[in-house]
Amino acid sequence: MSDxxxxxxxxxxxxxxxxxxxxxxxxxxxxxxxxxxxxxxxxLDKIENNRDIKAAIxxxxxxxxxxxxxxxxxxxxxxxxxxxxxxxxxxxxxxxQNSEKPFIAAIHGACMGGGTEISLACHGRVAANDSKTIMxxxxxKLGVLxxxxxxxxxxxxxxxxxxxxxxxxxxNIYSGKALQTGLVDIxxxxxxxxxxxxKHAKNILSKKFKRKDKRKLxxxxxxxxxxxxxxxxxxxxxxxxRQTYGNYPAxxxxxxxxxxxxxxxxxxxxxxxxxxxxxxxxTNTSRQLINIFLGMTSLKKNPYQDKVKKVENIAIIGxxxxxxxxxxxxxxxxxxxxxxxxxxxxxxxxxRNIRNAINKKVKFKAISxxxxxxxxxxxxxxxxxxxxxxxxxxxxxxxxxxxIKHQLIKEIEPEIMENTIFATNTSALPITEIAKAxxxxxxxxxxxxxxxxxxxxxxxxxxxxxTADWVRATTLDVGIKQGKTCIIVKDGSGFYTxxxxxxxxxxxxxxxxxxxxxxxxxxxxxxxxxxxxxxTLIDEVGIDVGAHVTSGKLGEFFEKRGAKSSKVLKxxxxxxxxxxxxxxxxxxxxxxxxxxxxxxxxxxxxxFFPKKYSSISENxxxxxxxxxxxxxxxxxxxxxxxxxxxxxxxxxxxGLGFPPFLGGPFRxxxxxxxxxxxxxxxxxxxxxxxxxxxxxxxxxxxEKFYNN
Numbered sequence: 001m002s003d004x005x006x007x008x009x010x011x012x013x014x015x016x017x018x019x020x021x022x023x024x025x026x027x028x029x030x031x032x033x034x035x036x037x038x039x040x041x042x043x044l045d046k047i048e049n050n051r052d053i054k055a056a057i058x059x060x061x062x063x064x065x066x067x068x069x070x071x072x073x074x075x076x077x078x079x080x081x082x083x084x085x086x087x088x089x090x091x092x093x094x095x096x097q098n099s100e101k102p103f104i105a106a107i108h109g110a111c112m113g114g115g116t117e118i119s120l121a122c123h124g125r126v127a128a129n130d131s132k133t134i135m136x137x138x139x140x141k142l143g144v145l146x147x148x149x150x151x152x153x154x155x156x157x158x159x160x161x162x163x164x165x166x167x168x169x170x171x172n173i174y175s176g177k178a179l180q181t182g183l184v185d186i187x188x189x190x191x192x193x194x195x196x197x198x199k200h201a202k203n204i205l206s207k208k209f210k211r212k213d214k215r216k217l218x219x220x221x222x223x224x225x226x227x228x229x230x231x232x233x234x235x236x237x238x239x240x241x242r243q244t245y246g247n248y249p250a251x252x253x254x255x256x257x258x259x260x261x262x263x264x265x266x267x268x269x270x271x272x273x274x275x276x277x278x279x280x281x282x283t284n285t286s287r288q289l290i291n292i293f294l295g296m297t298s299l300k301k302n303p304y305q306d307k308v309k310k311v312e313n314i315a316i317i318g319x320x321x322x323x324x325x326x327x328x329x330x331x332x333x334x335x336x337x338x339x340x341x342x343x344x345x346x347x348x349x350x351x352r353n354i355r356n357a358i359n360k361k362v363k364f365k366a367i368s369x370x371x372x373x374x375x376x377x378x379x380x381x382x383x384x385x386x387x388x389x390x391x392x393x394x395x396x397x398x399x400x401x402x403x404i405k406h407q408l409i410k411e412i413e414p415e416i417m418e419n420t421i422f423a424t425n426t427s428a429l430p431i432t433e434i435a436k437a438x439x440x441x442x443x444x445x446x447x448x449x450x451x452x453x454x455x456x457x458x459x460x461x462x463x464x465x466x467t468a469d470w471v472r473a474t475t476l477d478v479g480i481k482q483g484k485t486c487i488i489v490k491d492g493s494g495f496y497t498x499x500x501x502x503x504x505x506x507x508x509x510x511x512x513x514x515x516x517x518x519x520x521x522x523x524x525x526x527x528x529x530x531x532x533x534x535x536t537l538i539d540e541v542g543i544d545v546g547a548h549v550t551s552g553k554l555g556e557f558f559e560k561r562g563a564k565s566s567k568v569l570k571x572x573x574x575x576x577x578x579x580x581x582x583x584x585x586x587x588x589x590x591x592x593x594x595x596x597x598x599x600x601x602x603x604x605x606x607x608f609f610p611k612k613y614s615s616i617s618e619n620x621x622x623x624x625x626x627x628x629x630x631x632x633x634x635x636x637x638x639x640x641x642x643x644x645x646x647x648x649x650x651x652x653x654x655g656l657g658f659p660p661f662l663g664g665p666f667r668x669x670x671x672x673x674x675x676x677x678x679x680x681x682x683x684x685x686x687x688x689x690x691x692x693x694x695x696x697x698x699x700x701x702x703e704k705f706y707n708n
Contacts, residue, residue, distance in 0.1 A: 015198060020043055023062060029062065066110075066115025089147075096121045102204045105125045113137060120149065125183070126184065128175060139167075140251060149270055151167065152269040162215070185211065233258075291663055326425070347383070355372075409438050424444065427498045431467075448462060458484065463490060472488065488643070492636075494549075499557075500656070539580045542580075547573035588602050649665060678698040
């Protein structure tokens with residue numbers, strides 16, 4: 001049979017149970033589309049009309065159960081099409097839910113979005129108990145709500161608070177946690193999944209299975225009475241509003257949908273969910289978040305795959321925070337790791353921290369104790385170069401000092417193979433200069449990780465003029481395997497992310513020099529959509545780090561352009577201000593926990609800044625700071641530092657926290673209009689000087705940066 005004639009669903013019968021295998025032709029994943037709904041209805045007809053069939057099992061023929069809906073189709077839908085598609089999907093799931101013959105979802109691999117919603121409509125759920133099996137409703141990350149009954153069925157199954165936690169965060173739920181909350185009924189080894197699903201179907205038929213309420217007694221009490229339920233919804237709404245500043249409508253709509261459905265019943269709840277989904281889908285916020293998702297997905301593919309060389313063994317030099325994080329991340333992606341440092345104390349500390357991080361995964365049932373032990377056995381921590389002759393890649397994460405990096409290269413070259421890649425983790429030091437110390441500069445490349453490494457999704461890969469094609473291709477392959485979203489940028493002052501961050505933070509310092517309260521600056525930019533205020537960010541990254549970057553070649557780069565630069569970080573660093581790391585920064589920190597005390601400014605900063613009142617508005621702060629970053633991003637594109645606007649948007653969002661709902665600097669320009677942005681920059685230049693001079697591209701660029 002040709003692929004064109006293959007069906008998404010195949011139906012076989014075993015022991016009077018229909019086995020419905022989902023296997024979308026010519027696709028790596030099972031995704032929900034209108035074609036699937038039509039085919040599902042035909043299969044349901046066969047199941048309902050066959051008296052010999054007593055129950056049905058939904059199982060995947062691929063490595064994952066279901067990846068969710070076809071996101072690309074969202075962008076192409078008209079409003080009436082979206083509503084019609086949603087209603088057809090609801091009819092299908094209600095048909096499964098109301099079937100007299102029980103349906104069991106046999107889940108392995110990823111079961112996301114619509115996949116989870118299909119499983120919720122079934123009468124039972126059995127899941128593989130491995131680390132690759134995850135469930136979730138991540139629609140909130142796309143600016144919408146679960147639109148196939150998720151906001152209605154999930155709270156009825158596992159309770160209001162657990163359901164809101166899953167839907168408002170969009171987080172992954174591993175099979176162990178799914179069992180604990182009642183999201184699935186049974187977990188078994190992958191190879192026993194179908195057998196267990198059959199048994200579960202028979203137990204439901206014979207009424208031997210009775211679903212237990214997994215909620216704690218107090219939680220059950222809170223979720224039972226109208227008054228206490230109202231408290232839950234009000235508190236959730238309050239937290240969402242405080243965290244999002246109203247920039248993201250979807251979380252509020254999710255709460256509203258759950259509340260309405262529980263009050264008015266499933267049928268009305270589903271109708272209301274469809275209406276809310278429709279409203280959200282056509283907001284600019286949703287469009288931008290969907291664009292980001294599709295952009296990230298496209299960057300998971302390596303366009304240079306034919307030049308990739310195999311990497312199995314990675315040596316990481318430097319067991320500090322960055323080196324430890326890179327080791328932890330790489331270890332969990334099946335690389336063999338050598339972690340080298342000159343200090344045994346640092347090595348032991350790093351190993352303890354890595355073990356603790358892996359133990360957390362065990363605690364949350366993401367992996368087993370045995371898997372944890374296997375992982376730890378793949379890391380070799382040492383103070384010498386033993387085993388380096390077998391390494392395919394070196395990732396150095398030593399101090400940001402070019403002399404130290406040069407010395408390291410001289411020491412390591414005799415200990416490694418000729419074709420070992422030397423990757424340097426740096427946020428600003430020129431890769432071209434670092435490569436000069438290597439006898440084969442074509443083997444040298446930059447890998448700029450962001451802290452904390454295991455959590456931050458971005459990896460900025462920096463190539464210089466002599467970087468070999470295979471080195472670029474292989475480094476990108478490693479980054480993708482590490483689970484990172486990678487952008488490739490050209491070597492230059494600050495590369496891309498540090499270069500656009502520097503003027504942004506500099507503007508915050510200039511605002512403080514004008515007398516603006518640092519708390520007001522932070523609040524203004526959090527309202528704009530940044531996750532962390534700029535002054536807090538300086539304290540977190542380190543005043544010493546900021547001073548080092550701005551007083552180096554990057555600082556010289558901006559000064560040559562005539563930009564006004566603040567010298568305060570250098571002065572503060574010289575006086576011993578390091579930020580949070582030594583509890584001496586812009587804010588006051590708790591001596592025991594090291595946490596920032598809310599609303600407490602360190603009075604000592606007024607030795608560096610004037611203590612006066614500024615009448616500048618919140619809007620002007622947002623405009624000045626955002627335009628500094630946006631304009632610099634456009635300059636990087638104009639100069640070829642980044643190849644395409646997508647790289648600039650992804651880098652700004654996932655490396656620096658540029659508001660995702662705005663889509664990134666380039667999407668934001670497209671939305672506001674190129675001429676409008678240029679007018680804002682021109683106005684700021686007249687008022688504040690040459691640092692706001694619009695990039696030349698604003699004159700030449702007449703079309704939008706994106707054509708969709």
